[in-house]
Amino acid sequence: MRQGWFKSLFLTMLTGIILAAPVMAQGDKDTAAVSVDPNKEVYPGVKRGDTLIVEDPSGTLINPDSFNVWNVWAGGNGGVSNGLQQLGMDTLWYLDPDAGIDGPWHNSLAAAPPVYNSDYTQMTVKLKKGIYWSDNVEFTAADVKYTVELLKQTPTLLFGSTFGVFVDKVETPDNYTVVFKLTKPNSRFHRNFTVRWNACWIMPKHVMEKDIKVPNDALAYTFNPPVSLGAYVLKDYDKQGTWTLWEKRKDWNRTTIADFGEPAPPYVMYVDAGPSDKRVITQANHELDMIHSIAPEGIIKLSENEWESNWFNGFPWGHPDPTLVAILPNNAKAPFDNVDVRWALALSLDMKKMALASYKGAVTMSPIHYPPTGGSREWYFDPMQDYLKNFSIDTGKGVIKPYDTTIAQQIADAARKNFGDAVPSDPERIKDVIGQGWWGYNPEAAAALLEKNGFTKKNGKWYKPNGEQFTISLLNWGPGNPVLARLGTMVAELWTNFGIDTTATYSQDNGTQYNLGEYDVNMGWNIETWGGHPDLSYFVDTWHSDFYKGIGEMVNGRNGVRYKSAALDKIVDEINVTEFDSDRNIELGLEFLKLTTKDMPTIPLMSYNVFSSQDNTFWSGYPTFDNPYANPVTNWGNGRYIMTQLKQMMPPTK
């Protein structure tokens, strides 16, 4: 009996090893009989060499017939990144999360930046002339007015509730001027029409007013086929929701993208590319030019091929999104309401271990409450270095300077064991790709901070001043985000080793528990920035105490950690009356970063790195760290700029 069991096990393992051989070959071009044929049809009459194939991370759309981009249910959850918002729509301005082609700001449908009156209750916009919808009708101020007025009456559509709260009326003195009269001062009203990931897309009045008789009709309206204001128009889509094909408009030069020249691909196809492993196979087959994101292991394998490119064109591969991954303690709940406890939690974390566990060392870390991306190094990271180096904490047993500038080098050295020379050795490059420093691992100082506040340690476990054991329940990520799930697990392990028993749990309710404040510590992000602009209003205005919610009340905005500070309110109040492009914004940003370093309301870790991979077989010229004209992550609205910078490598020959 035992022999039979052993034999079965042995044979199973043997078969597994034999069957696993092809898996190990995955991504290695020499193993595959892959043909590269620019004449192959990817759709009847559409050749591969003429088509850019892009991953749509929404997956299979369950309602692909809907192109109603203003409906939060477009396509059945997420059906806007199938090229609709990247190629078919347009709005007043774009603000690139990286450097942009000609600077991050682009006056798109607007002819100039917004002009506010002195008390920010009116915003005037001049529009470009000669921009046409794909059905040959000129875009005018009437379209903007129609968009805002329809949305204002329909609060369940995207931006509907915002316009309901802030817009009194819209006036159009002429065809190319729009005046927004606001209900209350709002110096950042223009951000509703400024694309970072998306913004309020302008509606074709002449098309929609025929079908939408009362505002509620807009909910069921499918906008199919979509009349385009972008350089591409819908050619066809899969009724089962797995792909969407766009064709370059013959009159592309009557769209705003013409400011940067002609888009190169005659066709762009957005596809549901399946799970991460499958995306690797599909790109290795040269059937997927742009991958939105894959697991770090996938991009490491793909980057062994000459035809592959990525943001850094090597270590650490991923594009740092303007999103700050952080540990989010509940500032309204004891003992996390104590700044010493939050600092003790920070000092008992080992960034090297977290970096290796999550991104295998391929991190871009941040010690401050700002993501290290876009122009952030110049605005904030470099100017903060002296402050960080001199920053000190009194632990009760002495004063320490916790900032450690050797951590990036330590991570680079550890990563080099895995990735060899792919990891840079030039200190300046290490600063660019990994960062300039983080908080040194210092469990002694962390222990002193806890003891200073009455905590005691018995048998290796920490106890609160009231005698209860100090434990933490950490809201972690699930299998849908393995990188952050590994990070959360490592955080739990480090705190447990330090003596605070930490349990990392995952549930679909995590987001709601966080918003209700019914949690200890969350793993996620509550700081997102423009990336291409130093203004902090993108997230910080909702941190104002006016919007503070106690435990059990649903938070509206990004202050789920329930951090409250008079000094913060003062900064936010001043940002709200400071012009968007004023240099004062950077000074206010620095004040915010110093305040949050002192208070440590969240423990900043690293940027959210997105491992986007590109195939240069049919197209080249994708954005990179050295040519950062756009974000390569495929579902961002600014993906349209990439089309103008691409070069066709293998045109069809017949």
Added chain:
Amino acid sequence: MKNIIKSPFFKYLTQRLGQFLLVIFVGITVTFIVPRLSPTNPVEQKINQMMVSGANVHPEALQKFREAMTEMYGLEGSNWEQYIAFWKRFLKGDLGPSLSSYPVPVMDLIKKALPWTIGLMMTTTLISWVIGNLLGGLAGYFPDRKWVKWAELGATCVRPIPYYITAFILLIIFCFILPIFPTSGAYARGAVEGFNLKFIGSVLYHTFLPALSLIIVGLGGWLLGMRSLVSNIVADDFVLYAEAGGIDEKIILRKYVIRNALLPQITGLGMSLGAVFSGALITEIVFGIPGLGQLTYKAVISFDYSLIMGVSIFSIVGVSLSVLIVDLLYPLFDPRIRLS
């Protein structure tokens, strides 16, 4: 009429029908209650998705959005009021609008996905059942044949491999190393859906790999189960008696052994066919098949109560109906049930 009502079969029929209706009622009620026990709901799930995707909405506007959505979704009343409203709608054949594809009716979404799931799962379940039982029956009756050992070995080795790995091994072999099958989709891009040879051929070509993966995984279970059943039956007295009586080996195998061994396998088939309505989540995601599995996944991640209910109802009714049909057909296969 009185004779029919008093007959054992009528009693058997009414008992089974009663069980069937009870299971459906309890199943649907549980499916209604469970998502509502969670602290989140479709509105909060949507807001969470918007916020982690980088949306920038002013707190006042966000609160207005929350209130408007809650009102529109009809989530304002108590759970009891919503439950009663649900049954009223359901009894009229209306599952309401999907909350994640608002205002598209849930039935429309299910109608679109159902044929793909049924086509793929029903076919592969039947194929693996027939082949698995045939091979298992022969393997159990002729245990010393060389091919039997190989078949057993294959089934034993493949069965414990997680389905996801099997699917990827097929993808890598047939889409990458020998790129002869497409990696994704239910049919060729641009093909016009219709009941014609070209379209059917395209569907068969695109669904060959997912079907093969399901058959490989399903086959082993049926084969090993049947072999085990047959191995036990061949040692029973009535089989030994038949052999001693000189009855032809093929007749013993077909009429004495397989027929008896098939009874539990028929129940298993009934359950498997019922489960078809739950979809094959991993298969559909890996191979890009737009079936009920994908629909369920999207419904769950968006907390779309209506869609979760709709797909679950199909699944509950599917399994219950299969069990009912098997129960009603059982007397035809097994005279012992008929006589009792």
